[in-house]
Amino acid sequence: MKYLFALLLTVNVVFYLWESRQGSAGIVNSELKLPPSAGERIVLIAELPSIPKKPAPPKPLAPPEPPPVKPAEKPVEPEVVKDAAPVPLVPACYWLGPYESDGDARRVLAALPAELKEAEVHRRSGEVPNGYWVLYPKAESMELARVNRQMLVDKGVRDLWVFDKGELQGAISLGLFTLRERAEAAAQQFRAQGIAAVEVHPRMVRNEAPWIKLQWPGDRTELERLIGVQGVALQACP
Known part of the structure; x- marks a missing residue:
């Protein structure tokens, strides 16, 4: 058994040495630059297959463009509203009176301000004063009147x-006078006696x-202030 193992080991060593020598000869032959044989053709460099070029690195992405800037809008100027032409006032018609006589009315007419130049005296039917009462004011009931x-x-x-x-129910008459001046004088006398509430x-x-x-x-208020309405009525024309 020992001999058989030694024989196999020797055969393996010899085979290994032989393989090593064959490999070295192949390497030497491959490194020698021998001219091509008559049957071989020289291959030009241009005929060699092209080596693919490495792809160019990707271009860097351009930064995003800023959004377009809108031009500033021109402020809208407010429309200028022209003042409307003033509307002329239509004169209103008034009656001032009544007066006891035409002479009284004409004296008042002559004293009116210049703004009332178109005023005229007219006679018209209506409630007119015929005397003047001096009265103690109306009571709320006849019992209080007594x-x-x-x-x-x-x-x-x-x-x-x-x-x-009547319309004076509950009032007390202290006298009836033809002229307003006499009625006012009588009322003043009663006030002096301590009866302050009397009226004409x-x-x-x-x-x-x-x-x-x-x-x-x-x-109308301005008209009343202008003419000093006192003792008479100012009525709008019907």
């Missing part, structure tokens, strides 16, 4: 009359009387 009458009697008033019907009230009757007709384009 209480007021007794108070006046206690103050020395003897000539008096209690209205028991015209007695109105239906009759024809002089009035002043005028035109005024402005406010």
Whole structure:
């Protein structure tokens, strides 16, 4: 057995040495630059297969373009509204009165301001004063009116009359005078006696009387201030 193992080992060593020598000879022959044989053709470099070029590195991405800048909008100028032409005021018609006589109405007409040059005196039918009452004001009931009458009697008033019907019901008459000036003087005397609430009230009757007709384009309050309405009425024309 030992001999058989030694024989196999020797054969393997010899085979290894032989293989090593054959490999070295092949390497030497491959390194020698021998001219080509007559049957071989020289291959030009241009005929060699092209070596693929390495792909060019990708170009860097361009930065994103900024959004377009919109031009600034021109501010819209407000439309200038032209003032409308003033609308002319239409004069309003008024009646001023009534007066006791044409002479009284014409005296007032002559004293009116220049703005009322177109005013004229006219006679018209309506409620006109016919005398002037000096009155103690109306009571809320006839019972209170009788209480007021007794108070006046206690103050020395003897000539008096209690209205028991009509628009003056509950008032007490202290006298009737033809002229307003006399009625005002009597009222002042009663006030001096401590009867401060007395007042002058015209007695109105239906009759024809002089009035002043005028035109005024402005406010009625301004007209009243301008002409100083006192003791008469200012009525709008129908």
